[in-house]
Amino acid sequence: MPEYRAPIRDIQFALFDVLDSETHYQRIQAEEASRDLVEAIINEGAKFSEEVLAPLYQSGDEGCQFDNGKVTTPAGFKEAYHQYVEGGWPSLSGDPAYGGQGLPESLSLALNEMINTANWAWGMYPGLSHGAKLTLSQYGTEDQKQTYLSKLTSGEWTGTMCLTEPHCGTDLGLLKTRAEPQADGSYRINGTKIFISAGEHDMAENIVHIVLARLPDAPGGTKGISLFIVPRNEAESLNHKNVNCGSIEHKMGIHGNATAVLNFDDAQGFLIGPENEGLRCMFTFMNFARLGTALQGMVAAELSYQGSLAYAKDRLAMRALSGPVFPEKPADPIIVHPDVRRMLLTQRAISEGGRAMIYYCSQLGDVVHAKNSSEEDIEEAEAIMSVLTPIAKAFLTET
Numbered sequence: 001m002p003e004y005r006a007p008i009r010d011i012q013f014a015l016f017d018v019l020d021s022e023t024h025y026q027r028i029q030a031e032e033a034s035r036d037l038v039e040a041i042i043n044e045g046a047k048f049s050e051e052v053l054a055p056l057y058q059s060g061d062e063g064c065q066f067d068n069g070k071v072t073t074p075a076g077f078k079e080a081y082h083q084y085v086e087g088g089w090p091s092l093s094g095d096p097a098y099g100g101q102g103l104p105e106s107l108s109l110a111l112n113e114m115i116n117t118a119n120w121a122w123g124m125y126p127g128l129s130h131g132a133k134l135t136l137s138q139y140g141t142e143d144q145k146q147t148y149l150s151k152l153t154s155g156e157w158t159g160t161m162c163l164t165e166p167h168c169g170t171d172l173g174l175l176k177t178r179a180e181p182q183a184d185g186s187y188r189i190n191g192t193k194i195f196i197s198a199g200e201h202d203m204a205e206n207i208v209h210i211v212l213a214r215l216p217d218a219p220g221g222t223k224g225i226s227l228f229i230v231p232r233n234e235a236e237s238l239n240h241k242n243v244n245c246g247s248i249e250h251k252m253g254i255h256g257n258a259t260a261v262l263n264f265d266d267a268q269g270f271l272i273g274p275e276n277e278g279l280r281c282m283f284t285f286m287n288f289a290r291l292g293t294a295l296q297g298m299v300a301a302e303l304s305y306q307g308s309l310a311y312a313k314d315r316l317a318m319r320a321l322s323g324p325v326f327p328e329k330p331a332d333p334i335i336v337h338p339d340v341r342r343m344l345l346t347q348r349a350i351s352e353g354g355r356a357m358i359y360y361c362s363q364l365g366d367v368v369h370a371k372n373s374s375e376e377d378i379e380e381a382e383a384i385m386s387v388l389t390p391i392a393k394a395f396l397t398e399t
């Protein structure tokens with residue numbers, strides 16, 4: 001398997017030459033993101049991705065182990081996560097009021113590209129946390145932010161999104177998980193969620209699940225769904241298990257990421273956002289997840305391009321149409337053949353074009369969340385995003 005090399009020049013080209021990020025950072029009043037700082041972050045992120053994460057790709061393929069409710073991640077995953085936290089990477093774009101460094105989300109995405117190309121299964125753990133952070137920043141109360149957002153921002157805890165149930169995935173209007181209000185203002189959550197990415201693991205001391213459930217007497221369908229924070233362990237006493245993992249899925253790929261069945265049996269939860277508007281609030285997470293899925297297609301194209309290029313330079317077959325390019329060898333490397341070059345350039349076009357499209361969507365996301373954006377700016381950015389993000393996701397995951 002070829003070694004991953006972060007395409008630093010291509011990333012910088014997309015950021016600065018195609019998308020003029022310097023002007024964009026000024027527009028959203030993120031002047032601290034100077035070109036020097038951004039380049040330094042990309043270079044350090046590249047080193048972490050190439051030197052720490054890429055070498056774990058193969059151990060990751062051996063998969064997570066499940067034993068009596070506990071999940072052990074593949075060799076090296078936990079240590080890499082600790083290095084990631086110590087390096088301050090999880091807080092790159094978080095709100096400074098909760099320990100974040102306040103840099104733009106779009107910059108985080110460039111870092112995520114490198115992390116996820118180097119090791120997709122590993123990258124899903126911080127990836128899911130990031131979505132949980134965005135949802136909490138937008139809809140959490142001050143108390144919830146102090147308790148959960150700050151720990152997610154530092155990376156001490158990780159997060160998930162819990163939508164899917166055994167009988168429903170696409171059609172969430174059918175979901176059955178219940179939330180009963182308690183006298184102390186919390187809720188008792190009962191139900192089962194399946195296919196929960198990063199749903200259980202040994203990399204952090206707690207997991208913050210963002211869960212869709214129904215209140216008593218809620219209207220049927222999607223109009224009766226509310227959103228809850230359900231910590232795996234109660235925040236005050238980390239030894240007390242609030243959510244139990246029933247098993248993990250055996251999948252065709254991304255074995256290093258635990259796709260969990262989670263049982264909520266009278267688990268303590270806390271409402272986020274208004275009652276019965278959970279699906280709308282969850283869309284903060286899902287919009288991020290959509291961009292993440294588009295990124296997944298793009299990084300697969302980049303990694304396969306890097307692998308194909310190395311192979312095409314090494315594998316010998318036939319001679320170039322214009323005569324031998326390497327007469328001293330028994331045949332020329334296949335990269336000399338026009339049809340092989342065409343295929344390599346197609347891969348490269350998907351990866352480079354995909355990068356520009358996804359980075360552009362993330363800049364629109366910056367505009368939506370920037371404090372100085374006018375209502376018109378936000379409306380315009382949301383309108384373009386709502387068209388472009390699903391296209392990016394569909395095109396990049398299907399090609």
Ligand SMILES: Cc1cc2nc3c(=O)[nH]c(=O)nc-3n(C[C@H](O)[C@H](O)[C@H](O)COP(=O)(O)OP(=O)(O)OC[C@H]3O[C@@H](n4cnc5c(N)ncnc54)[C@H](O)[C@@H]3O)c2cc1C
Binds near residue numbers: 161162163171
């Ligand atoms: C690796 C992995 C990780 C996941 N991680 C998470 C996670 O972190 N959190 C979470 O909540 N869920 C997660 N999921 C679940 C995922 O969101 C669901 O699988 C997805 O929503 C589809 O639901 P389903 O599998 O129940 O399929 P169904 O909803 O039962 O659909 C079955 C088939 O019918 C098709 N279909 C359904 N409705 C229509 C329609 N109207 N028109 C045309 N076709 C239709 C679907 O495309 C699908 O092919 C994950 C799944 C996988 C495989």
